[in-house]
Amino acid sequence: MQSVLISGAGIAGAALAHLLCRRGFAPTVVERAPGLRAGGQAIDVRGVALDVLDRIGVLGQAREVRTRVRGMSVLDADGTEIDRSTEYALSSGRLDGDDIEVLREDLVRLLYERTREDVAYVFGDSVGALTEDADGVVVEFAHAPARRFDLVVGADGLHSAVRRLAFGPEEHFTRHLGSYLSVFGAANFLGLEDWQVWMRDGDAGFGIMPVRDNRELRVAFGFESAPLERGTDLKALVVERLAGLRWEGDRLAKAALEAPDFYCDAMAQIHLDRWSRGRAVLIGDAGHCPSPLSGQGTSLALVGAYVLADALAAAAGDHAAAFAAYESRMRPFVTVNQALATENPGGPASEESVARAKNAIALDG
Structure with missing residues (x-):
């Protein structure tokens, strides 16, 4: 039984852990956070990725916790409605389709609950060093004693530690897309009921949607910017930018300042010539982040986990052959989905x- 260390307990990592268990592997998941990460935006699961959730066994539950929305309003900078739709939402696309939108934390929880009895999860730790030899990889952790694994998978996001250790500095593989995105939760001070609002003011704008039976809001605030210097106080910058908005700027700034789940990062993509090196391999955002602008990060994570698990099972212990098969099948799918983020700058594809793009691969191909 091959042992596999998966760095990252997000969607890609948890999905892969379950799929590997079913195929006879022994996965361990290490997660830097002390527990499952809360917060985050509503994420889309589209096309073939729905089949992955179905095969994992959580599609029905995911549909039960999907976001509910009747439509959206588009506002000008003063808060005056200039457009509305009951057929389409900017966050999720057409409202009458089979695709679903769920809160990231809800999908992570469903995948974790599906795997927790069979998978060893280690929270509050991270990968510090990788030393590969002919028999495996010795992994040094920030806190736990070093351990040997047959394979290591980086499912640890845009700022992947496994990618840095196995491939080199992040800046070698990052393509900045000219903006930053902040996501945070707040009380529903706007009184929205299953209705989104979207607004743009100069080079900044936001989408606001009610969640949790309209008790809470999720705010996604974006602004154009060249890459900021490492160490920039992004929260302070977002609060300042929000406060400068003409419509609801003060309340949004206060909500961002007080939000315990505040998140902000660059809109960027990851591009590598190869997603594997030796016994280490990357999936999801760690290997090929398309950025939230594509709307397909979650689908790429789920499909990538499925394709990698299948390739490893078929290779009968030959990890080099498995990684090559994984890349061969996934790269065309990744390419067409990454292109969604740049097709229409400033707007949706x-x-x-x-x-x-969402169906540009067959699971059983």
């Missing part, structure tokens, strides 16, 4: 492009 066309429905036709999304429809083509």
Whole structure:
């Protein structure tokens, strides 16, 4: 039984852990956070990724906790409605389709609960060093004693530690897309009921949606910017930018300042010539982040986990052959989905492009 260390207990990591268990592997998941990460934006699961959730056994539950929305309003900078739709939402696409939108924390929880009895999870620790030899990889951790694994998987996001250790500095693989995105929760001070509002003011804008039976809001605030210096206080910057908005700026700034789940990062993509090196391999955002602008990060994570698990099972212990098969199958799918983020700068990709990209791979191909 091959042992596999998975760095990251997010969607890609938890999905892969479950799929590997079913195929006879022994996965361990290490997560830097002290527990499952709360907060985060509503995420889309589209096309073939729905089949992955179905095969994992959580699609029904995911549909039960999906976000509910009747439509959206588009506002000008003063808060005056200039457009509305009851057929389409900017966060999720058409409202009458089979695709679903769920809160990230809800999907992570479903995947974790599906795996927790069979998978060893180690929270509050992280990978510090990798030393590979002919028999495996010795992994040094920030806190726990070093351990040997047959394989190591980086499912640890845009700022992947496994990628840095196995491939080199992050800046070698990052393509900045010219903006930053902040996401945070707040009380529903706008009184929204299953209705989104979207607004743009100059080079900044936001989408606000009610969640948790309209008790809470999720605010996604974006602003154009060149890459900021490492160490920039992003929270202070976001609060300042929000306070400068003409409509609801003060209340949004206060909510961001007080939010315990505040998040902000660059809109960027990851591009590597290869996603594996030796016994280490990358999945999800760690290997090929498309950025939230694509709307397909979650789908790429789920499909990538499935394809990698299948490739490892079929290779009968030959990890080099498995990684090559994984890359061969996934790269065309990644390429077409990453392109969604840059097709229409400042706006969403066309429905036709999304429809083509979300089904551009067959699970059993």
